Amino acid sequence: MSEHYIDQDLKRCIGCHACEIHCKNEHDLGPGPQHCLIVKVGPKVRDGVPRAQFLFLPCFHCEQAWCMAACPTGAMKKREDGIVWVDRDLCVGCKACITACPWGVPQWDEENGKATKCDYCKDRIDRGLEPACVTGCTTKALRWVKPNEASKRKREQFAKEIAENFNY
Template sequence: MNRYLLYLNAKRCIGCHGCEIHCKVNKNLPVGPILCEISHEPLKNVRGVPKTEYSFRSCYQCEDPYCVSICPTNAMQKREDGIVFIDYDACIGCMACAGACPWQIPQYNPATGKAVKCDYCIDRIDKGLKPACVTKCTTHALKFVELQEF
């Protein structure tokens, strides 16, 4: 059962793409991999005002992730709290995970020669902090939500 969720309050999002950079800088990523993305539909005229809404996408942290089962070295793992993360010591950069993922979420990091993906900033979460994208979101439109069972 996934414990966490990244939620975008689209009303507050201004489409500045800050989250994408906050993420990259925190993970020390070079030009190439981008682990989360803000996108929007083409503008549409709504009662005289051209409008659009932003959406946020990163790893879906699947319940039954194909990337985990295909990984030949067991580097890709799913934690009890639902986070799918990479054990970088075990990763050999074969990128089978990207091929198995319906959305090609895992990406190749040319700086390390290994795969990389959104893991909700696992190191920060374990320190009681929030993911980089949420912490520094320009307008605090992104929220890190802890799901509760009814």
Template sequence: MAKYAMLIDPSRCTGCAACGIACQLQWQLPKEMHYNHLEFAEKGKYPEAWLEILPVQCQHCEDAPCLKHCPTDATYRREDGIVDVDPEECIECQICVQACPYDVRVVNQETGVPEKCKFCSDFVDQGETPACVSTCMNEVRIFGDLDDPDSEISKAMAKEDTYQLLAEEGTEPRVYYVLKGEKIEFSGK
């Protein structure tokens, strides 16, 4: 069975937001709903100032607080590790929204269901890649199976130093970030 994960290299991100737009179009989300977003932080002082950009989405945690706190098991983990939501089981209590330390759950105003990135699992099941990955012109994201040593993500992870957002929370995210220099700070909740 596959063990899906994503590797994100923030140093390659230009902030164009094509990833978010592709996701919105793919899932026909209203303009106010985003499954992924970019965090911007100004660093340094003139004349040596720069902008850090951190792409953030559901981290598909091994020890997902949203899954642990869901009273109806509407939030569940697939065998391949993708954390998903069954809208038929959801009672719209929004406990998962409060439990997520990454603040990536969004409530669909039409249905009341807290939704999130699902690694485009419908397309992954057909051998395709998530919309945010295939749309990015700067190859910021790599998606694949960590259990396959020949996969692009496995090869990239073997070469790169990586870190996870809020690793101290113990959630064991399946989204990894390339470490170049210092970690980019995540603002979180």
């Protein structure tokens, strides 16, 4: 079952793309495939200041992964801890996973003619470390947590924000 989650604190993210570069270092990727991606949205004016958001988009490691269902060779695999990953020896480069994924996560590795995607840096996880994007993030905007920890943090943040407007 899926145990992992990368929680992005949008308020801390500065859209610097360090996560993408740390990711490329871990996976020895050159230009082209992007296991994670920062997408800038905005700016839109809020309270008189134009605000932009930078959304961090890795793989979501779905419980019922479209990419796995679509893969005809069994190259798209899932570990017990829920990490969905590409077994490169089995990948024939058919790109069915790229077609199937609703969020555009699987990437094409032109150099090797294989699909490639975020595997939450499973080799690092297995050594007790965190994914490279989380470890290297310039402003500590990314956190490697259990999904419910992320929900809890978000609720607490929301509670603080609404309480600030209470008329005690």
